[in-house]
Amino acid sequence: MWLRISATIKKEYLTLTRDKAGITLLFFMPLILIVLMALIQDAPFRDYQELKFDVLLVDNDQAKVSQQLLTGLTNTKKFSIHTKYKEKLINDALAKKLVNEGKFQFAISIPKGSTAQVQNNANKIVAKLLSSLGMPSDTSAFKESHGLHIDIIFDPTAKSAFKIAINNAMEKLVAGIETDLVLSAMSEQLGTGTGDQQMAFNQIKSIEVKEVAAYDQSNGLTLLTNSVQHNVPAWTIFAMFFIVIPLGGALLKEREDGSLTRLKIMPGSYTLLLMGKVLFYVGVCFIQFVLMMLVGVFAMPLFGLPALQLGHEYFALAVIAISIAFAATSYGILIGTIFKTPSQSLTFGSVSVVLLSAIGGIWVPMYVMPLMMQKIGAYSPLYWGLNGINDLFLRHEGLLFIFPQIAKLLGFSAICIFVAQWIEKKSFQ
Amino acid sequence: MPAVSIHSLCKTYKDAVEPSLNSISLEIPRATIFGFLGPNGAGKTTTLSILCGLVKATSGSAKILGKDVSKELKEIKKCIGMVPQDIALFPSLTGQENLTYFGNLYGLKGKVLENKIEHYLDTFGLTNNAHKRVSQYSGGMKRRINLIAGILHDPQLLILDEPTVGVDVQSRKMISDFLKSYNKANGITILYTSHMLDEAEKLCDEVAIIDHGKIVTQGAPQALIAQQENCHSLEALFIQLTGRSVRDH
Numbered sequence: 001m002w003l004r005i006s007a008t009i010k011k012e013y014l015t016l017t018r019d020k021a022g023i024t025l026l027f028f029m030p031l032i033l034i035v036l037m038a039l040i041q042d043a044p045f046r047d048y049q050e051l052k053f054d055v056l057l058v059d060n061d062q063a064k065v066s067q068q069l070l071t072g073l074t075n076t077k078k079f080s081i082h083t084k085y086k087e088k089l090i091n092d093a094l095a096k097k098l099v100n101e102g103k104f105q106f107a108i109s110i111p112k113g114s115t116a117q118v119q120n121n122a123n124k125i126v127a128k129l130l131s132s133l134g135m136p137s138d139t140s141a142f143k144e145s146h147g148l149h150i151d152i153i154f155d156p157t158a159k160s161a162f163k164i165a166i167n168n169a170m171e172k173l174v175a176g177i178e179t180d181l182v183l184s185a186m187s188e189q190l191g192t193g194t195g196d197q198q199m200a201f202n203q204i205k206s207i208e209v210k211e212v213a214a215y216d217q218s219n220g221l222t223l224l225t226n227s228v229q230h231n232v233p234a235w236t237i238f239a240m241f242f243i244v245i246p247l248g249g250a251l252l253k254e255r256e257d258g259s260l261t262r263l264k265i266m267p268g269s270y271t272l273l274l275m276g277k278v279l280f281y282v283g284v285c286f287i288q289f290v291l292m293m294l295v296g297v298f299a300m301p302l303f304g305l306p307a308l309q310l311g312h313e314y315f316a317l318a319v320i321a322i323s324i325a326f327a328a329t330s331y332g333i334l335i336g337t338i339f340k341t342p343s344q345s346l347t348f349g350s351v352s353v354v355l356l357s358a359i360g361g362i363w364v365p366m367y368v369m370p371l372m373m374q375k376i377g378a379y380s381p382l383y384w385g386l387n388g389i390n391d392l393f394l395r396h397e398g399l400l401f402i403f404p405q406i407a408k409l410l411g412f413s414a415i416c417i418f419v420a421q422w423i424e425k426k427s428f429q
Numbered sequence: 430m431p432a433v434s435i436h437s438l439c440k441t442y443k444d445a446v447e448p449s450l451n452s453i454s455l456e457i458p459r460a461t462i463f464g465f466l467g468p469n470g471a472g473k474t475t476t477l478s479i480l481c482g483l484v485k486a487t488s489g490s491a492k493i494l495g496k497d498v499s500k501e502l503k504e505i506k507k508c509i510g511m512v513p514q515d516i517a518l519f520p521s522l523t524g525q526e527n528l529t530y531f532g533n534l535y536g537l538k539g540k541v542l543e544n545k546i547e548h549y550l551d552t553f554g555l556t557n558n559a560h561k562r563v564s565q566y567s568g569g570m571k572r573r574i575n576l577i578a579g580i581l582h583d584p585q586l587l588i589l590d591e592p593t594v595g596v597d598v599q600s601r602k603m604i605s606d607f608l609k610s611y612n613k614a615n616g617i618t619i620l621y622t623s624h625m626l627d628e629a630e631k632l633c634d635e636v637a638i639i640d641h642g643k644i645v646t647q648g649a650p651q652a653l654i655a656q657q658e659n660c661h662s663l664e665a666l667f668i669q670l671t672g673r674s675v676r677d678h
Contacts, residue, residue: 003533003536003538004533004534006533007529007530007533007534008530010530011519011522011526011530014521014522014526015519015521015522018521018562019521257515257516257517257518257520258513258514258515258516258517259517259518259519261483261513261515261517262511262513262517262531262578262579263534264483265481265482265483265506265509265511266506266531266534266535267503267506267507267534267535267536267582268506268534268536273534
């Protein structure tokens with residue numbers, strides 16, 4: 001039995017190593033793919049983390065609110081504020097024009113009288129508060145609100161997620177300014193306008209929001225949210241599934257040149273020959289996986305990206321990688337069996353892998369997809385693989401935790417081989 | 430016991446209007462070279478495919494060396510060697526590597542396999558090209574390697590589907606001479622299909638001509654030629670029995 005399997009592995013090895021185009025497709029193209037995808041997809045990650053945006057500020061207020069907003073935006077270190085363009089002071093019309101032309105991603109326009117209105121509201125709040133406590137307050141100067149609002153003008157191509165992030169940041173800044181003014185007004189009304197008492201008011205801070213890990217960080221595990229950590233595993237799985245192209249093609253070639261007929265006539269089980277083929281290509285996929293992980297760890301920093309963190313569960317990582325390799329290889333066997341010409345197999349194989357990856361969360365995270373797509377995507381073997389690796393890399397779980405993903409991948413592999421065998425048997429009868 | 434015994438064998442493929450085999454019966458004596466001849470689409474390949482277990486018969490029975498094809502295929506596969514019409518080799522492997530692979534699949538290994546390969550490469554004049562890739566071989570060289578791959582395990586019945594198609598005269602002569610001596614020296618039964626009727630006439634002890642899924646005649650070539658009026662060759666006999674119309678199956 002082993003002689004038939006080992007002979008097939010050796011034959012496949014010799015065939016592959018003499019096919020330079022095949023080697024390039026299997027090993028070098030995926031490496032280029034993961035580096036490129038990590039670099040490209042690094043930008044959206046940096047949108048909200050490290051990137052600095054050029055922002056136009058139209059200051060029609062020229063008072064406390066606009067100054068504090070400017071200070072607040074500058075302090076975030078995410079924005080480079082421009083109030084002039086080519087030495088010309090920016091007004092609303094120019095801001096809209098420049099943003100619409102794509103020269104700036106967004107502009108903020110602070111209306112005239114913003115400070116006065118915010119101050120007025122703050123005084124009104126404080127007066128009502130003091131009045132309700134039975135304390136004297138001066139409410140004579142209150143004016144009606146004019147419904148002023150700060151305008152944010154976005155580049156028409158800006159993504160919704162980006163707009164939401166900017167809107168939230170602005171809301172937070174404005175709320176902070178309003179709170180500061182309320183506290184200042186209260187300080188004035190209570191007659192604590194100077195000295196330690198005023199400082200005490202100014203030091204009142206609302207509760208801060210801080211991101212913490214969902215897992216125990218005592219053993220040095222850290223939160224990993226960067227493009228490398230998400231993209232390298234995702235595109236590695238995608239590339240591994242592209243084994244269906246050379247494998248399906250090789251099977252069809254054997255069918256076309258008559259070798260398959262000879263192999264089927266020979267004594268012994270054809271399943272053993274298929275097993276040898278599967279084992280060889282599983283080995284190829286595993287080597288692909290290892291190479292791509294090494295690129296993630298060692299080559300990504302050379303491109304200015306963070307290094308891939310593999311976690312601590314190396315054995316579990318090897319098991320999930322082998323499971324993905326089995327699923328990909330078996331799928332290739334099925335494709336090579338179902339279709340009768342290389343062009344059919346090539347087209348269906350590549351398109352189906354792209355589709356399975358799209359619904360499986362390789363391109364965009366599953367949670368942003370419509371509910372129905374999420375339900376369908378949960379049946380993609382690429383999703384099971386990615387979930388398993390994310391469990392190890394990002395959730396820092398172990399083998400037991402990812403067992404359901406491993407079982408699904410191996411189950412998928414067994415079904416593919418079974419169906420391929422059944423079709424093969426049927427076609428010869 | 431005959432090498433091959435076929436009784437009322439029928440085969441109708443799915444969606445086919447007419448049967449490919451229409452109740453054929455045939456006996457091939459042991460240690461003979463048997464020519465199975467017929468125009469394109471006559472049913473030759475279907476018959477061979479049933480004998481090798483690649484296709485299931487619709488009805489009837491076929492036995493090889495006394496073993497039923499439908500029940501004892503595993504045992505039969507050990508006793509037969511098949512040389513398909515296609516060059517069923519791996520072009521990126523060398524001749525030696527191809528033969529080693531097929532030898533391994535027959536369960537042969539080590540020195541035994543090495544010696545066999547060396548012997549056959551020498552017999553077929555391929556020793557000097559053993560380490561060249563098959564893709565670099567000429568048509569004749571590929572045919573010879575294709576043949577060796579079918580006899581490495583010393584089969585008792587060798588089935589050849591047009592083994593000399595598309596080769597030069599020298600290679601054809603070499604293959605014919607080998608088959609004759611292989612049959613005589615080892616008592617191997619050879620079942621052979623070909624459109625080279627002059628070659629079949631010289632090579633075969635017995636022939637059967639099949640047309641439209643039915644055996645139209647069977648016997649020793651010279652006896653069949655003698656029985657038919659105005660007939661001086663197997664080709665003339667073949668034309669008389671199967672007609673002159675071109676078969677585009």
